[in-house]
Amino acid sequence: MEIKKLHFHFIKGGTEMKGKWLTVAVPILLCIVLVIGWTKPATTQPKPFKIGYIGGLTGFLAIYNVPALAGIKYAVEEINNEGGLLGRPVELIVRDGKDRPDVSLSEARDLVHKEGVTTLLAGTSTAMVLAVSAFAKEQKVLLLPAPTAGHVCGKEGHRYIFKPANYNSDMSGFAMGEYLAAKPWKKYYLIGSDYVAGHEVISYLWKRLTEKKPIVEKVGELWPKMIERDFTSYITAIMQANPEAVIAMLPGTAGIDFIRQAKGFGFFKKIEYVSVLLSTADLVALGKETPEGIIGGCEYAFPYCGEKYPIAKRIQERYDRDYKDHNYTTMAVGYGTMLFLKEAVRKAGSLDTEKIIDAMEGLTVETAVGRIKCLEYSHQGAVPVFLGVTAFSPKYPFAILKDIKVYQGEKIMISEDEIRKMRGE
Amino acid sequence: MLNFFISGLIYSSMLFVVASGLVLTFGALRIINLAHGSLYMLAAYLAYSFFHLLPDQPLYFFLVLFIIFLILAFLGGMIEVVLLRRIYRSEHIFQLVLTFGLIWVISDVVRGGWGVGLKALAKPEFLGGSILIAGYSFPTYNFLIFIVAIIVGLGLWFLLYRTNVGIVIRAITNDPDMANSLGINVPMWRTLIFALGCGLAGLGGALATPWASLGLGMDWKILIDLFIVIVIGGMGSYAGAIIGVLILGQVNAFGILVVPKLALIFGFLAMAIVLLIRPWGLLGRPE
DSSP states (O other): OHHHHHHHHHHHHOOHHHHHHHHHHHHHHHHHHHHHHHHHHHSSSOOOEEEEEEEOOOOGGHHHHHHHHHHHHHHHHHHHHHTOTEEEEEEEEEEEEEHHHHHHHHHHIIIIISSSSEEEESOOHHHHHHHHHHHHHHTTTTEESSSOOSSSTTTTOTBBBBBBBBOOOHHHHHHHHHHHTTTOOEEEEEEOOEEEEEEHHHHHOOOOOOOHOOOOOEEEEEETTTTOOOOOHHHHHHHHHHSSSSEEEOTOOOOOOOHHHTTTTTHHHHHHEEEEEOOHHHHHGGGGOTTTEEEEEEOOOTHHHHHHHHHHHHHHHHHHHSSSSSSHHHHHHHHHHHHHHHHHHHHHHHHHHHHHHHHHHTOEEETEEEEEEEEETBBBOOEEEEEEEOOOOTTTTOOOEEEEEEOSSSGGSSOOHOOOOOTTT | HHHHHHHHHHHHHHHHHHHHHHHHHHHHHOOOOOHHHHHHHHHHHHHHHHHHHSSOHHHHHHHHHHHHHHHHHHHHHHHHHGGGGTTTTHHHHHHHHHHHHHHHHHHHHHHHHHHHOOOOOOOOGGGGGGEEEETTTHHHHHHHHHHHHHHHHHHHHHHHHHHHHHHHHHHHHHHHHOOOHHTTTHHHHHHHHHHHHHHHHHHHHHHHHSSBOOOTHHHHHHHHHHHHHHHHHHHTOOOHHHHHHHHHHHHHHHHHHHHHHGGHHHHHHHHHHHHHHOTTTOOOOOO
16 A cells, blocks of 8 residues: 555656655665664663552552652662662552552553563552452462551452561551550440441450450440541540540541540540550651550551661661651551562562562561561561550650550461461362 | 530531531532632641741731631632633533542642641640530630631621622622623622632631641541531522531531441431432522
8 A cells, every 4th residue: 555655656746767766665674674673782781670559649548658659669779779689670660549449450450561560569548459459360460568458468368469568457456455455444445437447456456355354344436437527526425434445546637636636625634545556647746735645556666666676767767858757657668568579589589470479478577677577378477566655755846655565476467277267268 | 415515516617617618609600619628628738837837826826817718718719710710601510520620739739738748736825725614624726616607607697698798799699690780790709709718718727727637638528528518508508508517517426426336427317318308408499
């Protein structure tokens, strides 16, 4: 078709001979160019190893994922400075999942099919991670959630998903249950945000607490919706029930709002307060309004982790240079997850997904929160839980957690048998 | 029981300030401004910055409230003139899509300007204590919110029903074509009404800053409650907004006393019941 057209044009304007010459020359020239391009010697630059990241980077999820992504990027930079993964530079491709499982899934497809990615990182929400997890299993692509609250290596776990550096509801719940069993309080009021992790944590906590100290009594429970701003009715109801202590699983603004509003009612003078999820970022936001002497649990204690673990000190200082919000928790999760990938590749001596997976099972890595072992069957890391008490320190403009107790290991995790049962094996 | 009633009242008050703004903008545009919650969020973050800059004294506190009101009113006016005016002739759905798009723009502006971290601001010193009512202790700041809501409510009533300006606003809201043929400069008044509505969203946001913490999801949180209020009360009705906020506030307050496990759905349940009995809201008009 093309040749006919060329012919036609040239017949109109010039001589037939000129047209014929061009229609022969052009394809020949093209062939020469192609052959040269094909046999060109390979560049001295090794092909980059692409890793895809999908997480909610806008809206209310941003506070968890943006610091995690920062941690991941620090690790990628360090890996590349040391020569990359087995000599290949790591290229991180970042996509915004927008808190929509369908968008996350289409980004995952694009990353795997168009960009040729064989390793994916995924940030909260759990719904997004589960959507990508199903895809990863089908495509035999490695998926490392960082962070996600849900127990993605539990019932929905499979060979291709690992959660080595981020804890779960069973761990934070069991750990707090153990901790409270040593306390003298008997009458508890439970309050948790009405979402899956909220219910799971409280139920694991209560299970372990009642096992170790059967005389404890639940005088009430409340489940405010996730988007609740006004806790005055809840505070009033709790104070009316007169418990000795309140156990609260209120993430983010919910926990902060509850504490600030409760203070106005003289809450903390009368009732002990236990916050299962009290991160450094929460303490920073509360500032001088933090009640002293309340119990808090977290995945990264400040300044404890920075003082005890050299990796923590290093990445904390790095993060403080880039950001002012002290959001160390998820940053450490992102960084730790990449450490696991790095170590697994090193142990496997290969970038083949199946070999990396085999290497990661049972792998122990030194991270910002100490040594973590990634369990063989579930692929869940035995991440430590830090529990402490709030106190003000002259060194910082916000409260810190002191008298830290660390809980770690299979004692605070759902057993392998239970997970096998959940997965129907 | 009284303490639950009063608790419900405080949130109702804050919500009313913002919701009355939404009713105003609905009167001007004939559509719901979906970005109303986002303007509230922007105002809250701006107030946070202003409060940090200025010393903690009563004068500065009220000054910030006033400044934020003006800033948001100005911003609202700009949005109306530059964006919304151009599409008045289009289908309603396109106008809604535009306001929906603004939600994302404003959300990104807030994220870009203030980052993703949670922020909280301590209540101003002079309002930091508590008040005893019938043996129960309530934070003083909550009563400021209540008083501001009363002032806004009375002020709006006075403006709308006792001034010439109010007559014009009501005329444009009820029948813009007739108002136009009577020689009223409808486009200009539309801008002013919309600006006033946005200013009220701003006032609500600034008021809420010391009371509840700031996070990037707060635009959606309040938007949902605003919708419930408007649906219950009826679109375009101020008295309906009052009833809507009171119902929502009390249903949430007493609901957790009665059936705590269903806290998530109380507001939606109330909305669903109203929709079944009177689909145009308790004080709305069927259109």
